[in-house]
Every structure is written in structure tokens, then in C-alpha cells.
Amino acid sequence: xxxxxxxxxxxxxxxxxxxxxxxxxxxxxxxxxxxxxxxxxxxxxxxxxxxxxxxxxxxxxxxxxxxxxxxxxxxxxxxxxxxxxxxxxxxxxxxxxxxxxxxxxxxxxxxxxxxxxxxxxxxxxxxxxxxxxxxxxxxxxxxxxxxxxxxxxxxxxxxxxxxxxxxxxxxxxxxxxxxxxxxxxxxxxxxxxxxxxxxxxxxxxxxxxxxxxxxxxxxxxxxxxxxxxxxxxxxxxxxxxxxxxxxxxxxxxxxxxxxxxxxxxxxxxxxxxxxxxxxxxxxxxxxxxxxxxxxxxxxxxxxxxxxxxxxxxxxxxxxxxxxxxxxxxxxxxxxxxxxxxxxxxxxxxxxxxxxxxxxxxxxxxxxxxx
Amino acid sequence: xxxxxxxxxxxxxxxxxxxxxxxxxxxxxxxxxxxxxxxxxxxxxxxxxxxxxxxxxxxxxxxxxxxxxxxxxxxxxxxxxxxxxxxxxxxxxxxxxxxxxxxxxxxxxxxxxxxxxxxxxxxxxxxxxxxxxxxxxxxxxxxxxxxxxxxxxxxxxxxxxxxxxxxxxxxxxxxxxxxxxxxxxxxxxxxxxxxxxxxxxxxxxxxxxxxxxxxxxxxxxxxxxxxxxxxxxxxxxxxxxxxxxxxxxxxxxxxxxxxx
Numbered sequence: 001x002x003x004x005x006x007x008x009x010x011x012x013x014x015x016x017x018x019x020x021x022x023x024x025x026x027x028x029x030x031x032x033x034x035x036x037x038x039x040x041x042x043x044x045x046x047x048x049x050x051x052x053x054x055x056x057x058x059x060x061x062x063x064x065x066x067x068x069x070x071x072x073x074x075x076x077x078x079x080x081x082x083x084x085x086x087x088x089x090x091x092x093x094x095x096x097x098x099x100x101x102x103x104x105x106x107x108x109x110x111x112x113x114x115x116x117x118x119x120x121x122x123x124x125x126x127x128x129x130x131x132x133x134x135x136x137x138x139x140x141x142x143x144x145x146x147x148x149x150x151x152x153x154x155x156x157x158x159x160x161x162x163x164x165x166x167x168x169x170x171x172x173x174x175x176x177x178x179x180x181x182x183x184x185x186x187x188x189x190x191x192x193x194x195x196x197x198x199x200x201x202x203x204x205x206x207x208x209x210x211x212x213x214x215x216x217x218x219x220x221x222x223x224x225x226x227x228x229x230x231x232x233x234x235x236x237x238x239x240x241x242x243x244x245x246x247x248x249x250x251x252x253x254x255x256x257x258x259x260x261x262x263x264x265x266x267x268x269x270x271x272x273x274x275x276x277x278x279x280x281x282x283x284x285x286x287x288x289x290x291x292x293x294x295x296x297x298x299x300x301x302x303x304x305x306x307x308x309x310x311x312x313x314x315x316x317x318x319x320x321x322x323x324x325x326x327x328x329x330x331x332x333x334x335x336x337x338x339x340x341x342x343x344x345x346x347x348x349x350x351x352x353x354x355x356x357x358x359x360x361x362x363x364x365x366x367x368x369x370x
Numbered sequence: 371x372x373x374x375x376x377x378x379x380x381x382x383x384x385x386x387x388x389x390x391x392x393x394x395x396x397x398x399x400x401x402x403x404x405x406x407x408x409x410x411x412x413x414x415x416x417x418x419x420x421x422x423x424x425x426x427x428x429x430x431x432x433x434x435x436x437x438x439x440x441x442x443x444x445x446x447x448x449x450x451x452x453x454x455x456x457x458x459x460x461x462x463x464x465x466x467x468x469x470x471x472x473x474x475x476x477x478x479x480x481x482x483x484x485x486x487x488x489x490x491x492x493x494x495x496x497x498x499x500x501x502x503x504x505x506x507x508x509x510x511x512x513x514x515x516x517x518x519x520x521x522x523x524x525x526x527x528x529x530x531x532x533x534x535x536x537x538x539x540x541x542x543x544x545x546x547x548x549x550x551x552x553x554x555x556x557x558x559x560x561x562x563x564x565x566x567x568x569x570x571x572x573x574x575x576x577x578x579x580x581x582x583x584x585x586x587x588x589x590x591x592x593x594x595x596x597x598x599x600x601x602x603x604x605x606x607x608x609x610x611x612x613x614x615x616x617x618x619x620x621x622x623x624x625x626x627x628x629x630x
Contacts, residue, residue, distance in 0.1 A: 100528075116532060161531075
């Protein structure tokens with residue numbers, strides 16, 4: 001398919017297909033998106049991730065042309081499309097509600113864009129069949145959307161958006177309406193289709209698992225701005241702010257005061273050694289610092305030692321593959337610990353527990369996160 | 371048991387007057403008596419040959435057609451604008467557009483009479499058509515609004531993203547999806563307009579009067595069963611229209627329970 005086919009499966013960094021420059025969108029004076037800059041590269045799948053109200057769907061609507069920006073510009077392939085209406089942007093959109101036309105058959109839904117483009121009958125027949133083949137729904141062509149399951153409707157919506165080989169695919173929470181098992185299946189299928197045709201894709205979601213599993217890059221959004229932009233691994237392992245650390249996966253945030261280049265004193269007086277490599281630079285003595293630590297990095301230990309702290313179990317949640325334990329440390333700090341199964345006996349609220357917080361497990365958060 | 375009797379009584383109470391009128395229409399004698407003394411079609415012949423009824427029937431057709439043709443697009447546009455929150459003060463608009471329902475016919479009739487006289491339009495059917503537009507608009511609005519409100523705005527965005535111009539979006543998505551509501555609106559509008567009497571009485575002349583007004587004038591002057599015959603024809607026509615509509619148009623079960 002098209003020029004993007006050459007790049008199938010391999011995002012081409014550097015070449016921006018979609019670009020937002022200083023985009024702001026206000027609703028009644030309240031900015032939903034505030035001065036957003038973003039470049040989406042050829043062939044990549046970029047997720048816009050954030051809680052509801054963070055501006056991710058508004059960003060998608062700006063790109064699709066459904067709402068004009070209050071300020072700023074939208075570029076597709078370097079061309080300014082800010083003033084261009086959606087029907088002249090040539091982008092494929094999949095909606096959360098699927099938005100299949102209920103009065104048309106599956107075939108006619110998929111054929112919609114081709115009919116608008118006045119393609120020949122033969123071409124329409126051929127391309128609709130191919131698109132339905134891509135999503136394994138050839139046999140459902142003559143049915144109405146209402147006769148299909150949620151997962152099938154989702155796939156029809158995908159075929160309809162892909163049939164005219166759009167430059168960019170925009171997905172607005174496409175999996176949110178599916179039940180869990182189906183969602184996980186569709187996630188794999190979506191990624192496979194996206195890779196196989198190499199289409200540049202922007203994926204809006206509030207589900208961090210979805211974003212981590214699907215994306216080449218993730219833009220974590222908050223209050224109309226991009227909080228952090230990076231690969232899933234960067235976002236997870238090096239969250240830049242407290243917001244990202246807490247939104248992506250669970251984490252415990254500890255605050256303290258530096259008493260040496262790699263030493264941090266917690267409010268209770270306990271001193272932690274913190275590995276500079278994981279933190280990104282050394283401390284200036286006396287400065288206040290905020291660190292995050294992932295619950296799966298904290299270890300339950302028997303003997304005392306460096307970075308070993310005693311605490312008391314406040315809560316235990318059994319989750320099958322692991323047990324999630326909340327522990328109140330001696331200094332008053334509460335930490336979350338994932339204990340892998342089989343868990344040691346005696347994990348009960350009120351019981352003492354000794355924890356090792358490895359020096360290299362800490363992530364330093366940018367100050368002023370909130 | 372008591373409930374059934376109550377329902378039966380209610381149904382009888384609602385349908386008996388109609389049945390009486392139909393029975394009287396076949397009465398061979400020139401008085402409105404019940405039960406009828408025999409069986410005759412002479413009053414039906416009288417209906418069809420009375421010149422003023424012929425003229426009034428033609429007026430009814432013109433006024434209803436004109437009013438419906440104007441009220442449908444206006445009502446649909448208003449319903450769409452309201453359903454999409456495109457209007458400031460939507461409550462005010464909705465109240466204004468539905469107000470003909472609650473304004474007494476006498477007051478509205480007088481208003482249109484004064485207005486029509488001021489504009490010098492009372493000899494034409496223009497004021498009648500304008501009045502009927504106002505009177506059927508609430509019915510059109512309501513039906514269209516229900517459909518418009520159920521329309522997922524994402525459908526129109528989807529169509530636009532697939533390359534359809536605003537006009538094509540309307541033609542291929544919006545209009546087909548509003549169809550059941552619009553057909554119901556059309557039916558309501560036709561029935562309401564054909565049966566309108568009070569307002570029309572104020573603004574009709576001998577040359578422009580519509581059938582209900584002509585019937586009233588006739589009853590004032592004569593007491594034979596002609597009017598019962600005409601009423602029976604009216605009832606029959608309404609039943610046929612509703613039956614046809616339910617049979618051949620998908621109204622989404624507005625009038626009669628929808629078949630699967």
C-alpha cells in the first residue's frame with residue numbers, strides 16, 4: 001500500500017507525518033489543549049495517554065479537523081491543513097462508539113469512502129473485499145452492523161477507515177467498549193494490522209496497559225499539555241514527573257533532603273543511598289528531592305543492611321501472580337510492594353516486615369510536578 | 371375483571387360517537403336521527419356534488435400541502451439545531467416553537483385575522499397557510515427532535531472523515547437516519563392541518579375556506595345528514611392514511627406497535 005508500505009513495521013524517525021505547532025483549543029475560555037507541540041513520525045504508532053479531561057481526544061479532533069484550533073497550526077506531510085475541513089484531510093478515523101452507519105450493510109459501510117471518491121464499481125468491489133479480508137469479515141458483507149458483535153463492529157470500523165489507504169489512522173479509544181478478553185485479542189490484531197500496512201497511527205487511550213503494549217512512542221498528557229513523550233520503556237522506567245510515575249503503573253513516591261551526592265535523608269531520619277545512574281545526576285547537598293520506586297523493585301528481606309527499612313503491614317491484596325502489600329515504614333512513609341508468588345507466610349496486616357529498597361531502583365522526579 | 375370492564379367502557383365511550391355519526395350518515399331521511407330509519411347513500415351523493423364542498427376540499431389540499439411543505443424543513447432544521455445544542459437559550463427556542471400548542475385557537479385566530487387584515491392578505495390563502503405552518507410546527511418539531519436527539523454525532527463526523535462534503539453527509543447519513551421521525555412528522559402535520567378548524571374559521575372567506583370550516587357553515591344552515599356523511603369520509607380517509615403509513619413506511623412504531 002502507498003509510500004508507507006516501504007516502511008512497513010519500521011517507524012522512520014525524523015520525518016513528521018502529522019505535526020501540531022503551538023495548538024490551543026479553548027472551550028468557553030477554558031483550554032482543553034494548551035500550546036501543544038507534537039510530531040508523529042512516518043509509520044509509527046503513537047499513543048496519547050492520559051486520564052479523562054486531559055485533552056487527548058481534543059488533540060485527535062484537532063488533527064482530524066472536527067474542531068478548529070483556537071491558536072496554532074496543524075500540518076500533515078508538512079502542509080498546513082489547519083483551515084481544511086475533515087472531508088479534505090484524507091485521514092482514517094475509528095471512533096469509540098464505532099459510528100458505523102446503521103442503515104447501511106457492512107459492505108456499504110466499508111465502501112462509503114470509495115463511493116464518495118466516485119471509484120468504479122470493480123474497484124469498489126475489489127477493495128472492500130480486500131479490506132474485509134484484512135479484518136476477517138468477508139462472510140459478513142451483507143449484514144447490518146447491529147447484527148454483529150462488538151468486536152466485529154470494531155473490525156468493520158477499522159476496515160472502513162483503512163479502505164481508501166488514508167495517510168494517517170486516528171483511533172479514539174477503539175477498544176474501550178469491548179470486554180476484557182476481546183480487548184486483549186483486538187489489541188494484538190490491531191498492532192499486527194498496523195505493522196503489516198505500516199500506516200502512521202495515533203491512538204488515544206486512558207489505559208496505560210494498552211499504551212505500553214501497543215505503542216512505538218507514548219505521549220502522556222495532563223491538563224492539555226504533554227507531560228512526557230517517549231518509548232513505553234522510557235515512560236515506565238524513567239517517568240519524568242510524579243504525575244507520570246503515578247499514572248503509569250503503580251509507584252511509591254518518597255520525599256527527602258539530600259545530605260550527600262548520593263544520600264537522601266527521609267523525614268523519619270533514615271538515610272537511603274541512591275544510585276546516581278538510575279536517578280540521573282547527583283544531589284546537591286541540602287536540596288529537597290522527590291523519588292519514585294516501583295513496587296516490583298522492592299524486596300522483602302530477612303537481614304539488616306544498606307537501604308533496608310523496617311515497617312508494619314497495613315494492607316494485603318492477593319492478586320494471583322503477586323500479592324500487593326502496603327507497608328508503613330518506621331518514618332511514617334507508606335510504600336507499596338509487589339511480592340511475587342509464592343509469597344512468604346505471615347503476610348498479614350499488623351505484622352512487621354523488613355524491606356530492601358535497592359539503590360538503583362529509584363527514579364528521580366522533576367520538581368514542580370504538581 | 372373490573373379492569374377489563376373499565377377498559378371496555380372507555381373504548382366504547384371513545385368510539386361510540388364515531389359509530390353514531392357513521393350510522394346516521396346512511397339515514398334516508400333529512401334529519402339527524404339515531405338509530406337510522408333505513409339505509410341510503412343520498413347524503414354521500416350530496417357531499418360529492420355540493421359545489422362549496424368541492425371548492426373547500428381543493429382549498430384544504432392546497433393549504434395543507436403548502437403548510438406541510440414549509441413546516442417540514444423549518445421543523446427539521448429547528449429540531450437538528452436544538453438537538454445539537456447549536457442555539458443559545460435552547461429552552462426559550464423550544465418553548466417558542468411549541469407555543470402554538472398552548473395558545474388558545476381563538477386567540478391565535480384573532481391574531482392572524484388582525485395581522486392578515488393589516489397586510490391585506492385575507493382574500494388569498496397565504497394567511498391560512500402561514501397559520502397552519504405555525505400550528506403544525508410543534509408536531510413536526512417533536513417528532514423530528516426525537517430522531518435528531520438519537521442521532522450519534524460521531525456518525526456525521528465519521529462520514530466527513532471518509533470524504534463526504536457537508537451536503538453529502540446530510541444526504542447519505544443524517545437524512546436517512548432521521549427518516550422515521552420525519553415521516554411521522556409528515557403524517558402528524560397532514561392530519562393536524564386537515565382537521566384544523568378554530569383558527570381557520572377566523573381567517574377564511576367563502577372562497578378560501580377549508581373543509582372543516584365549510585362543514586361548520588353547512589351545519590349552521592342545514593341539519594340533514596350530509597355532514598355525517600362527510601365526517602364519515604374524513605374518518606375513513608384518516609384511517610386509510612395511518613394504515614398505509616404503518617404498512618409501507620417505517621415509522622418506528624409511532625402509531626401502531628411495530629412488527630418485527
